[in-house]
Amino acid sequence: MTISRRVFVKAGGLTLVSLGMDPLFLARAAFAARRPGGPSAHSILVCLFQRGAVDGLNMIVPHGEPAYYQERPRIAVPAADVVDLDGHFGLHPSLAPLKELWDNKSLAAIHAIGSPDGTRSHFDAQDYMESGTPGVKSTGDGWMNRYCQHDREHEDTPFRAVAFGPQLPRILAGSAPSLAIDDLQAFGLRVPQEAARDRLTRAFEELYDGAGTGLLASSSREGFEAVQMLKRADPSQYRPAAGVEYPQGRLGKTLLQIAQLIKADVGLEIAFADCSGWDTHVNQGSSEGQLSARLRELGLALAAFNHDLGERMRNVVVLTMSEFGRTIRENGNSGTDHGHATAMLALGGPVNGGRVLGRWPGLSVEQRFEGRDVAVTTDFRDLFGEILARHLGATDLGTVFPGYTPSPAQFLGAIRA
Amino acid sequence: MPLSLIATLCLLTSQAPGPIPTPRDSAFHALNRLAYGARPGEADSVARFGVMRWIERQLDADHVDDSHVAEREREFKILDYNRADLAGRYRDATRERQRLQREAAATGDSTRMRDARPMQEFRELGGELQQLAIVRAALSERQLREVMVDFWTNHFNVFVGKGADRFLLPSYIEETIRPRALGRFEDLVIATAESPAMLFYLDNAQSVAPGSVPPQQRRSLFSLRRRFGMNEMPEQRRQRRPTGINENYARELLELHTLGVDGGYTQQDIIEVARIFTGWSIEPPERGSGFVFRDWAHDRGEKHVFGLTFKDDGKDEGIRLLKSLASEHATMHHVSAKLCARFVADDPPDGCIDAAVAAWQKTGGDIRAVLRAIFTSPDFWSAQAVRSKVKTPFEFVVSAVRATGVEPDDTPRLAQLVARLGEPLYQQPAPTGYAETEAHWVNSGALLARMNAAMGIAKDCSSIPANADHTQLVDMIDQQLLAGTMSAHTKSVILEQLTDVTDPVQARALAVGLALGGPDFQKQ
Numbered sequence: 001m002t003i004s005r006r007v008f009v010k011a012g013g014l015t016l017v018s019l020g021m022d023p024l025f026l027a028r029a030a031f032a033a034r035r036p037g038g039p040s041a042h043s044i045l046v047c048l049f050q051r052g053a054v055d056g057l058n059m060i061v062p063h064g065e066p067a068y069y070q071e072r073p074r075i076a077v078p079a080a081d082v083v084d085l086d087g088h089f090g091l092h093p094s095l096a097p098l099k100e101l102w103d104n105k106s107l108a109a110i111h112a113i114g115s116p117d118g119t120r121s122h123f124d125a126q127d128y129m130e131s132g133t134p135g136v137k138s139t140g141d142g143w144m145n146r147y148c149q150h151d152r153e154h155e156d157t158p159f160r161a162v163a164f165g166p167q168l169p170r171i172l173a174g175s176a177p178s179l180a181i182d183d184l185q186a187f188g189l190r191v192p193q194e195a196a197r198d199r200l201t202r203a204f205e206e207l208y209d210g211a212g213t214g215l216l217a218s219s220s221r222e223g224f225e226a227v228q229m230l231k232r233a234d235p236s237q238y239r240p241a242a243g244v245e246y247p248q249g250r251l252g253k254t255l256l257q258i259a260q261l262i263k264a265d266v267g268l269e270i271a272f273a274d275c276s277g278w279d280t281h282v283n284q285g286s287s288e289g290q291l292s293a294r295l296r297e298l299g300l301a302l303a304a305f306n307h308d309l310g311e312r313m314r315n316v317v318v319l320t321m322s323e324f325g326r327t328i329r330e331n332g333n334s335g336t337d338h339g340h341a342t343a344m345l346a347l348g349g350p351v352n353g354g355r356v357l358g359r360w361p362g363l364s365v366e367q368r369f370e371g372r373d374v375a376v377t378t379d380f381r382d383l384f385g386e387i388l389a390r391h392l393g394a395t396d397l398g399t400v401f402p403g404y405t406p407s408p409a410q411f412l413g414a415i416r417a
Numbered sequence: 418m419p420l421s422l423i424a425t426l427c428l429l430t431s432q433a434p435g436p437i438p439t440p441r442d443s444a445f446h447a448l449n450r451l452a453y454g455a456r457p458g459e460a461d462s463v464a465r466f467g468v469m470r471w472i473e474r475q476l477d478a479d480h481v482d483d484s485h486v487a488e489r490e491r492e493f494k495i496l497d498y499n500r501a502d503l504a505g506r507y508r509d510a511t512r513e514r515q516r517l518q519r520e521a522a523a524t525g526d527s528t529r530m531r532d533a534r535p536m537q538e539f540r541e542l543g544g545e546l547q548q549l550a551i552v553r554a555a556l557s558e559r560q561l562r563e564v565m566v567d568f569w570t571n572h573f574n575v576f577v578g579k580g581a582d583r584f585l586l587p588s589y590i591e592e593t594i595r596p597r598a599l600g601r602f603e604d605l606v607i608a609t610a611e612s613p614a615m616l617f618y619l620d621n622a623q624s625v626a627p628g629s630v631p632p633q634q635r636r637s638l639f640s641l642r643r644r645f646g647m648n649e650m651p652e653q654r655r656q657r658r659p660t661g662i663n664e665n666y667a668r669e670l671l672e673l674h675t676l677g678v679d680g681g682y683t684q685q686d687i688i689e690v691a692r693i694f695t696g697w698s699i700e701p702p703e704r705g706s707g708f709v710f711r712d713w714a715h716d717r718g719e720k721h722v723f724g725l726t727f728k729d730d731g732k733d734e735g736i737r738l739l740k741s742l743a744s745e746h747a748t749m750h751h752v753s754a755k756l757c758a759r760f761v762a763d764d765p766p767d768g769c770i771d772a773a774v775a776a777w778q779k780t781g782g783d784i785r786a787v788l789r790a791i792f793t794s795p796d797f798w799s800a801q802a803v804r805s806k807v808k809t810p811f812e813f814v815v816s817a818v819r820a821t822g823v824e825p826d827d828t829p830r831l832a833q834l835v836a837r838l839g840e841p842l843y844q845q846p847a848p849t850g851y852a853e854t855e856a857h858w859v860n861s862g863a864l865l866a867r868m869n870a871a872m873g874i875a876k877d878c879s880s881i882p883a884n885a886d887h888t889q890l891v892d893m894i895d896q897q898l899l900a901g902t903m904s905a906h907t908k909s910v911i912l913e914q915l916t917d918v919t920d921p922v923q924a925r926a927l928a929v930g931l932a933l934g935g936p937d938f939q940k941q
Contacts, residue, residue, distance in 0.1 A: 123579050127846055137665065138672055140849050158861050167839060168862075170846065179862040180839075187862075190869050203914045203931060204868050210906030211936035215859045216807065220936075223861030282518050333518060 043315050043350070043392050046258055046271045046305075047144075048251075048298075049171075050322035051126065052279035055336050056343030056374065057328065058291055059095070060109045060356065064088035067363035071329040074286070075336070081287040085109070089356045093287050094295035097303035098347070105354040106306075106313070107347040108414055110383055112358050114324055114376040118369070120338035122279070125323035129380060130171035132401050139402070141174030144270055146400045147388055148176035157267025158222035159229070164254045164273040172272060177222060184235040184257045188227040201227060226266075233264035240308045247300040251275050255305040262312060269392065278322060281335040302347065314349030317391050317415070319383075325374050328363055340373035344383065346414050350391050357412040382410045390415040438803070440464040444471070445900035446803050449941035450760050451475055451792070452560030454816030457880040460900040472792050475561035476785045478599055486557045492827055493552075495545045495587050500613070501705035503542075503584040508702040510535040539583040546577070546587060547832035547842045552825045554815045565598040565784070566590075567811070568759055570843075571850035572752075573609040573674060575618045577843040581699075582618050585706065586843060589614035602752065602782035603743035606674060610666075610739055611708045613699045619848065621666035622698045624691060626716035628660075662716070667691035669848045675742040677751030682723075689722040693734045749777045753787060755853075760791050761802050763854040769796035804902065804940045807855040810838030812941065813867060814874075817933050820898045822880030834873070838866050859939075871934030878929045883921035887912055890924060894932050907935050 062068050063079045064087060082090030083099050089109065091098060101107035117134035119125050128134040132143030141149075148161050161178035163169050168180040181187050189204070191197035201224065208220035238260045246252035254273045261268045277294050284291045298320075306313055325342030341361075347353065361367050361375040369375040385406025388394035398405045438446075444463035448455040451472060455463075463471045474481060490496055498506075513535040554563045570590060577586045593612045597605045609615050616622040667690035671682050696715030700707045710732040720727040720734070725741060727734040742748055753773035757765035769791050776783075776790035791797055808816060814835050818825060825831055835842065839858065845851050852858070880897050884890040891911050895903035911931050918924040932938060 121579075123576070123846060131847075137847060138669060138678070138849055140847065140852065166837060167841070173857075175856045177860050179860070181862065188865060189872070191872075199914075200872075203910060204934060206910045207907055207931060207935040208864075210904065210910065215855055216864070216936050216939060219859045219861045220864050221861075223865045226861055227865070282521050333521075 042267075042269065044262060044269055044271070044317070045387060045392060046255075046273075046316060046318040047171075048273055048275045048318070048320045049126075049129075049169075050278045050298075050320055051122075051274055051276045052322075053122065053125075053324050053326060053338060054278040054320075054322040054342055055280060055284065055291060055326040056111065056322075056341065057325070058284070058286070059092055059295060060085075060111055060343040060345075061090050061092060062088060062111075062360070062363065063090050065363050067328070071363070072286075073330070074334045075284050075330045077286050086356060088360075092292065092295050094292045095299040097299045098345075101303075101306060101347050102354055106349055106351050107345065108351050108353045108355050108357055110344045110346065110357045110378060110412065110414065112341045112361050112374055112376060113344055113378040113380055113383060114341040116376065116379055118340065120324065120340075122323060122338075127170065129321060129323050130169065132381060132384070133403060134381075136403070142169070142171035143384065143400050144171045144272065145174030145176050145178060147392070147394055148178065148270070149174065150396050150399050151392070151394050158226035159261060159266040159268045161270040162258075162261065162268060162272070164257060164271065169272060169274070172270075177219065178270075179226065181257075184230060184260065187230055229264070229266045233260070233266065235260060240304070241310055244304050244308045246304045246308075247297050249297055251297055252301045252304065255301045256308070259305055259308045262309060262316065275320075280326070281331070281337060282333040284330075284335045302345075306347065317346060317348040317350050317387060319387060320345045321380070327372055328368065328374060329372070340369040341376040342374070344380075346383075346387070350415050352413055352416045357414055378412060379404075379406075379410075382406050383412060383414060386411040386414055390417075438798075440468065441900060442803075442902075443468045443798070445902065446798070447472060447792075448560075449804075449816075450797075450806075451564060453554050453564070453812060454819050454941070455900055456819045457822060457897040469793075472561075472789075475559070476599065476789060478559040478562040481559045483558045486553055489552050489556060490549070493545060493549045495542060495549065496591070498587065500585065500588040500592075500707065503587065504702035504706035507539060507581065507584040510538060536583075542583065542587070543577045543843060544829050544832060546590065547835070548825070548827065548829060550811075550842055551815060551818075551831050551835070554811070555818045555825050561788070562598050564759075565788075566595055568756070569594050569598055569605060571845075572755065573605070573615065574845055574848050574850035575614045575843070576846045578846065579618055581706070582614055585612075585614035585617060588612075599785050599788075600783075602748075602777075602784060602787075603740055605784075606670075606743050607736060607739050609674070610670070610694075610697070610735065613706050613708060615666070616697060616699050616708070619666035619669055620663045621694055624663035624666070624695050624697075625661065625711075625714035626692070626695045626718075627662070629695075629714050629716075631711075632713055662688070662691045662695055664688065664691045666694060670742070673848055673850075675751070676745060676747040677754075680745075680747040680751065686722050689720045690738065692716040692718070692720050693722070693727055693738050697732070697735060743782055746774075749774045749782075753777060753791075756787065757791060757796075758853050760788075761794075761797050762805055763856075766796045766799075769794040806941050807859055807939050808941050809851065809853070809858055810840040810863075810867075811835050811842065813838065813939065814870065816941070817871065817874045817938070820880065820938075821874055821878040821929065821933070823874060823877045834870050838870060839863055864939075867939065868934035871932075871938075872926075872930040875926050875930035875933055878925065881925060881929060883925045885921045885924075887915040887924060887928075890915070890921075890928055894928055898929070898932050899937055903932065903937050907932070907937050910935075 057068060058077055061077045061082045063082045069076045077092055081093045083093060083096050084090040085102055098107055115125060115128055115134045117128055127137065130142045131139040133139040144161060158177065158179060161172055163172050163178065163180045165180060166182045168178060172178045189197055189200050191200055205224045208217060211217040240246065240256060246256045258271045275298065280291050283289065302318060309316060321344055322342050324338060324340055326336035326339040331337050359377040361377050365371055367375060381401045381404055385397045385401060388400060389397060394400065441460050441464040445455055445460040447468050448459060448463060517533055517535065557563050575582055575586060575589055577583060589612050593608045597608055664687050667687045671680060671687065671690065672678050676682055696711040698709050698711050700709045712731060715731060717729045723741060754765060754770050756773060757769045761769050772790040772794040773787045776786045780786040796802060814831060818831065840851055881893050884893065891908055895901055895908065911928050914931060915924050915928060918927060
């Protein structure tokens with residue numbers, strides 16, 4: 001690329017932009033050209049963190065397990081309501097919109113997954129799942145950021161790793177550039193009028209252009225590129241694919257924006273979003289109720305996302321995660337307390353779907369963790385590591401998960417070979 | 418050697434490639450590092466007073482009059498509560514929440530619980546603490562002490578969002594950290610070790626000798642989790658009684674607070690240290706939630722660590738260990754290097770670290786002596802150090818407020834701004850605290866957020882008169898905000914932007930916003 005940013009700025013920007021020749025456009029074209037198979041051929045990972053510890057047993061219901069019904073007289077999902085998957089497990093009825101993904105083999109469930117650390121504190125367990133170092137509190141950065149530090153193939157785009165929310169979450173904290181975007185439409189300088197906003201943006205761009213080299217200069221450049229790329233993508237004009245409707249609420253809005261970024265071909269590789277409301281200590285409900293409402297929103301949002309992206313889902317993996325599961329036995333308040341293992345969902349074209357993965361430990365007392373919770377048979381790092389290696393092509397998992405090297409022998413086969 | 422002479426020598430010997438810095442440049446540098454930036458005219462007044470003399474006054478904080486801040490502090494009701502008050506209110510709020518939960522379980526209606534939000538008061542408390550920190554940092558005349566309070570609060574980090582720390586944090590800051598910020602390191606380590614906030618945050622309150630049993634089951638330590646509320650239900654609590662040592666505090670004490678990650682200790686050392694601290698716990702809220710040493714929970718066996726032997730000496734074992742750790746060479750080096758990263762450069766040269774360690778050794782860890790050694794080391798004044806560090810979000814917001822003459826109000830506005838820029842105070846969950854280095858704070862989204870923040874703060878700028886002459890306006894901004902260090906490039910870009918702005922007030926807002934949000938003001 002020979003047109004430098006300085007030339008762009010000095011030439012007054014607008015002329016070049018009107019010709020479709022701004023350097024950002026060129027940068028994007030260069031980005032796309034590096035990848036065989038067109039602009040969207042690179043792999044994308046979307047992670048949703050179910051903060052609060054989702055009840056894996058009522059999300060992916062072991063309806064073939066009598067102990068499940070014995071321990072949960074008030075909150076078990078009746079077998080008749082469960083959307084059966086394989087005769088033993090089934091989806092909570094609120095997740096029925098995902099059944100077609102199971103049928104076309106692009107949805108897998110992973111059961112009895114969790115942390116080797118036994119903590120039942122949300123704070124500690126979320127911290128461990130995001131730092132990727134269970135039991136070690138002093139790890140400064142998150143595992144997603146460490147992946148970005150070591151596999152720098154995509155570093156020419158500011159949109160490589162994006163967290164949706166006001167702040168960068170722990171999982172993306174670290175030295176590799178990553179963006180926190182609260183709202184795509186409001187990303188950039190907050191000036192109501194477009195002309196004034198553009199002008200101020202150019203002014204700051206020029207100020208930082210004189211900052212020479214260093215992190216301030218390169219980061220500001222990335223920021224302005226992001227703003228320009230978004231402007232071209234024009235988030236306010238985005239319409240999902242025909243017939244697709246995202247559910248009301250934060251999650252639907254977030255997944256819509258992620259779909260939008262993916263379609264804009266701005267180089268997104270990792271998207272991360274929070275999805276809260278899973279700490280169901282009281283009145284959790286069974287087929288209907290509190291948890292059911294949360295799962296319905298999740299199921300509808302994921303199904304809408306899948307339809308919205310359509311053909312592009314062949315390069316996308318969506319993964320749900322949660323810090324731990326909940327007690328096998330319901331508590332005195334028709335809810336569940338903090339437990340150990342939980343379930344996660346993986347969906348998308350690269351997923352080896354139509355299967356419940358992971359070794360099922362069983363629910364009888366002697367099979368439980370500390371006599372009360374679902375035992376962990378899959379270390380979450382084995383699943384995250386497999387997705388990083390086989391889907392995103394990570395080459396050095398040892399640095400992503402220090403003190404632990406997920407080995408292919410431990411992989412569950414969540415991603416198609 | 419008189420200090421003024423040292424300063425002159427330092428300035429003369431600094432390897433500045435350009436012109437020798439003026440007293441005003443030196444004053445601006447000192448204000449950027451020992452203070453939260455210069456207020457309008459302050460670089461000049463400090464230069465007139467004498468930079469080294471000013472530094473000495475800052476080190477002698479108790480003799481600096483600070484009545485304006487004292488007056489502002491009265492607005493904060495949080496300073497009227499002691500820990501026992503807060504403990505009582507927290508216990509009441511926890512009970513109310515439990516009552517509402519039971520009610521919701523019985524009626525199947527959880528809307529009341531959502532509406533009542535019994536814990537709301539404690540969420541607001543955290544916000545008030547943040548605002549108080551900003552008011553003090555912006556307005557205190559004892560700037561260095563405020564900088565050191567921030568440094569130690571971060572070094573001995575406690576996360577306000579973890580259970581009982583919601584109400585333990587105020588006394589942690591007021592009683593544990595603030596009085597010792599310029600005292601002796603050993604006293605700080607001991608005070609934080611004994612602080613209920615740290616004991617809860619790093620789980621030592623639950624660390625008991627294996628097999629130990631409380632004398633009265635009814636009022637046992639084991640119900641600590643219930644009293645302090647860990648979002649766990651009764652059934653679970655009964656099953657989750659502490660039955661052994663918890664290594665969390667021991668590990669972070671060695672790795673973060675004292676020796677440093679390369680301090681040469683082993684996992685066995687961590688276990689021995691954890692055994693020494695068994696029994697260091699917290700009173701229940703109804704008794705004020707203060708520190709308590711529980712003899713029955715203490716491991717009476719022999720422990721060997723760092724060449725010392727501890728046996729059946731109760732709480733004194735821990736005190737002896739902390740004193741020993743505070744004077745270990747690895748500790749002196751670790752903490753001195755961290756201080757130099759704060760005051761000199763992200764990757765500080767050995768010279769200033771060695772000077773700090775030497776002062777530490779000589780004075781037994783007198784923090785003021787260590788700081789004085791750093792401020793008089795040539796590295797502190799070198800051309801490589803001046804304006805080489807990027808401000809953290811907190812430093813950026815507070816320095817902008819100071820430079821523009823904005824009086825922090827009693828709204829959460831500024832605290833929220835700091836949070837939006839990525840550094841919500843007291844909300845770092847990891848015991849590492851927030852990072853000091855540029856790499857952690859500079860990224861594209863964060864810079865855009867700083868530009869937006871700058872435009873917002875510029876609107877309230879009162880330190881610069883509106884001026885129809887744009888050249889004069891930009892010169893004024895350069896002097897007031899940057900003590901004359903604004904780059905020629907920045908000046909020309911701002912002037913260019915002002916060409917068609919006719920309204921002087923609008924011109925001032927735009928020019929100040931660009932100056933605050935531009936690259937020059939990000940540096941200190």
